Amino acid sequence: MxxxxxxxxxxxxxxxxxxxxxxxxxxxxxxxxxxxxxxxxxxxxxxxxxxxxxxxxxxxxxxxxxxxxxxxxxxxxxxAEPFDGVEKTLQALHEKGTVMGVVTSRTRVELELDRHLALWMHFFKATVCAEDAPAPKPAPDPMLAFLSLTGADPAKVLFVGDTLYDQQCAQAAGTAFALASWGSRNGKDIQANHYLKHPEDILEL
Structure with missing residues (x-):
């Protein structure tokens, strides 16, 4: 990878x-x-x-x-339920030593109230919510906030999302983008570096 x-x-x-x-x-x-x-x-x-x-x-x-x-x-x-294969993929990436994070349009309260995410928070080094950046997606600000928090090189960062807003945010911040086709209705209209049919496909990149 x-x-x-x-x-x-x-x-x-x-x-x-x-x-x-x-x-x-x-x-x-x-x-x-x-x-x-x-x-x-x-x-x-x-x-x-x-x-x-x-x-x-x-x-x-x-x-x-x-x-x-x-x-x-x-x-x-x-x-609301996790997509099939998500938890297994997060666990596998964690075991590989991949640094993971979240960039979401949810507020911090909405993120913390989620019973599924509560079980996964230990996987994520940084989480960026709606109030953590000056402008929301599709602006680059949320991803730039993540880069600032982690010191990551944007050329080595992959953003996995399901909407055009996610893609535009990644592109503007200089990171790669992978389309989560399992959750996207309009995937054919979204440009991506990778098109993923299943969460486990991330492990093959």
Whole structure:
């Protein structure tokens, strides 16, 4: 493996939160905006920082909408599960001595509340959340924060993610990007250095 550091997105990459995130947003839109949006209508907002989503959807009270969305999300969090092969892959990378980290659009609280991530935190040398960088993905700031925390050479860092925002963040920060095809709907439209069908494919790089 030519990479000394591997960085993971969370939602759609490590954990399948699509249904949890979209249904909870759908409930929030219904409750606060009084209109119906299908899950397909809402998919473009999946993986976007929550504060940015409430702005884009023009909720009248942004803070209230964010709080209600988080409440609905937590009530549905039991629907979120790790993708098959993720834990085994993290363990194998750890045993190889690969330095790992997380760059996510979740807040620190959202990250720490996740029951699955709690079991994996010892794998990650650094975690960068929404409030840890001046600008969110697709800006390079979150990845630059990771590079600063770890002292990693961007040429030897691989960012594994499932969205165009992840790819743009990696590219702007000068790191390689691998598409997590198992969690991406629009993979054919995203340029990547590596296209991964399964989490275990990372071990073959």
């Amino acid at each position: 030519n990479y000394t550091h591997i960085v993971f997105d969370v939602d759609g990459t490590l954990i399948d939160t699509e249904k949890t995130g979209l249904v909870s947003l759908q409930q929030t839109v219904r409750q606060e905006l009084g209109k119906e949006m299908t899950l397909e209508d809402l998919y473009p907002y999946f993986g976007v920082p929550s504060w940015e989503v409430v702005l884009m959807l023009e909720f009248p009270d942004l803070y209230k909408a964010a709080e209600i969305w988080e409440h609905h999300f937590q009530s549905l969090v039991h629907l």
